Amino acid sequence: MSVLRAVYAFIRRIGSIGSMLRDPSVRFWKKLLVVGGIVYLFLPVDLIPPFLLPVGWIDDLALWIFITWLLRDTLDRYWKNKGAASDRVRKRYPDAFDVTYEVKEDSADQRPDTEKKKEKKDEY
Numbered sequence: 001m002s003v004l005r006a007v008y009a010f011i012r013r014i015g016s017i018g019s020m021l022r023d024p025s026v027r028f029w030k031k032l033l034v035v036g037g038i039v040y041l042f043l044p045v046d047l048i049p050p051f052l053l054p055v056g057w058i059d060d061l062a063l064w065i066f067i068t069w070l071l072r073d074t075l076d077r078y079w080k081n082k083g084a085a086s087d088r089v090r091k092r093y094p095d096a097f098d099v100t101y102e103v104k105e106d107s108a109d110q111r112p113d114t115e116k117k118k119e120k121k122d123e124y
Contacts, residue, residue, distance in 0.1 A: 013068040016078035020071075023078075030071055037067045 017034055020026055041060055048059045068075060 009072075010065065010068055012079045013072065013075040014064070016075045019078040020075060026074065030074060033067055033071065037063055 021031055021034060040063060046056065046059055048056050
């Protein structure tokens with residue numbers, strides 16, 4: 001995997017953490033791992049002090065790379081469903097999805113009555 005793909009996947013997985021945390025079907029330990037990582041980011045205690053920019057952020061970055069790698073299968077599920085309807089909506093309205101349809105051209109005699117009325121009005 002190229003470096004750009006890895007960075008892109010990392011950013012997308014970070015973006016799907018919110019959806020994962022809101023899902024009640026996700027196991028508790030996975031949510032606890034993410035919350036622990038967030039707490040570590042904001043704690044004043046770090047392995048490498050943050051005032052040593054940018055070296056001070058290496059431990060935070062390494063932790064989040066590890067968390068996203070460990071939870072990659074779970075996070076990818078939310079990443080790939082981004083923009084699509086949620087599972088809850090699909091369960092509630094199953095007939096609204098995976099519908100096939102066909103667009104047909106309508107002829108003059110199949111037009112709604114409003115257009116026929118306009119034609120009669122023009123005759124007077």
